[in-house]
Amino acid sequence: MVKPKTSLTKLTRVSAEALKKIEQLKEDSGKTSAQIIDDALNLDKDDPTVNNIAKVAKRLGMTPGQFRELDMLEGTQENLEYFHKLRREYRKAFMKEMQSNPKFTTLDNTKPPNAFIDSAILSLWGKKSIEALNAIMNPDYEDFLRTRGDIIRTVYYQCNKPIDGISWGQFHKAWFKSYGKYKGKFEQTIDNRISALIRNKTIKPSSRGLYILYRELTDDENIIIEGILKLQPQRGILIPKII
Numbered sequence: 001m002v003k004p005k006t007s008l009t010k011l012t013r014v015s016a017e018a019l020k021k022i023e024q025l026k027e028d029s030g031k032t033s034a035q036i037i038d039d040a041l042n043l044d045k046d047d048p049t050v051n052n053i054a055k056v057a058k059r060l061g062m063t064p065g066q067f068r069e070l071d072m073l074e075g076t077q078e079n080l081e082y083f084h085k086l087r088r089e090y091r092k093a094f095m096k097e098m099q100s101n102p103k104f105t106t107l108d109n110t111k112p113p114n115a116f117i118d119s120a121i122l123s124l125w126g127k128k129s130i131e132a133l134n135a136i137m138n139p140d141y142e143d144f145l146r147t148r149g150d151i152i153r154t155v156y157y158q159c160n161k162p163i164d165g166i167s168w169g170q171f172h173k174a175w176f177k178s179y180g181k182y183k184g185k186f187e188q189t190i191d192n193r194i195s196a197l198i199r200n201k202t203i204k205p206s207s208r209g210l211y212i213l214y215r216e217l218t219d220d221e222n223i224i225i226e227g228i229l230k231l232q233p234q235r236g237i238l239i240p241k242i243i
Contacts, residue, residue: 111175111185112159112168115239117193119228120158121151122202122242125213127222145210152179152190164232171233 026032111117123129124146133139156179159168169176178184194211197203201214217225224242231237 111172111189112233113237113239114193114196115228115242116158116168116231117155117189118197118202118242119225120155121190121193121197122213122217122221122225123158123229124150124154125203125217126225127217127219128226141212145206145212148190148194148209148211151194151211152187155190156186158229163230166233168233171235 125144133143137143159172159176161167175185175189179186181187194203198205198211203211204214206212221242228239228242231239
């Protein structure tokens with residue numbers, strides 16, 4: 001059953017200016033006079049617009065009356081644009097506070113140290129790997145080639161391996177979970193480290209997608225690589241360059 005319409009002027013006395021304002025709001029928002037009055041009095045607790053306005057007014061340190069003076073309820077589009085702008089400003093301020101406040105600093109948004117990732121990559125040509133290869137065959141040049149896929153899988157394996165009960169992947173969850181995603185943070189990190197190792201002449205590309213050591217690793221370098229891979233993951237650890 002359709003509810004009978006009632007005239008606003010029959011329900012209560014309002015000024016001509018207020019009535020004109022309500023009529024304009026009805027046109028702009030598509031709401032009824034009763035809904036507009038409910039919104040103004042904050043009666044509809046389930047209305048997201050009302051809730052947003054109340055929260056913003058409180059955040060700005062204003063009373064409802066002061067906030068209404070901003071005249072932000074003239075139309076739906078203006079209201080939305082204002083709140084989008086305010087949301088961006090609050091997000092920017094929050095991110096700035098996060099970066100400057102030590103209690104918000106977590107390793108979840110970072111990656112393992114470059115030296116650890118480089119060690120994981122170079123372990124493909126490390127002493128143990130070469131000894132294992134020599135034990136099963138008489139290797140030639142091609143047997144020492146490693147693909148990009150080999151490198152990515154090896155880094156994943158080393159990051160996933162627990163050291164004293166915790167892994168680097170657990171310390172850097174967001175980064176680690178991007179493994180397998182095309183152009184994800186994990187892959188981008190590995191590609192950047194491959195490029196860095198090529199620039200400092202530690203490895204070199206043999207052909208497209210294949211890599212090999214630029215020179216053999218020394219005994220000291222092998223010891224350093226194995227030692228770094230055994231380090232327990234920890235916050236703020238600084239590891240010097242391997243080579």
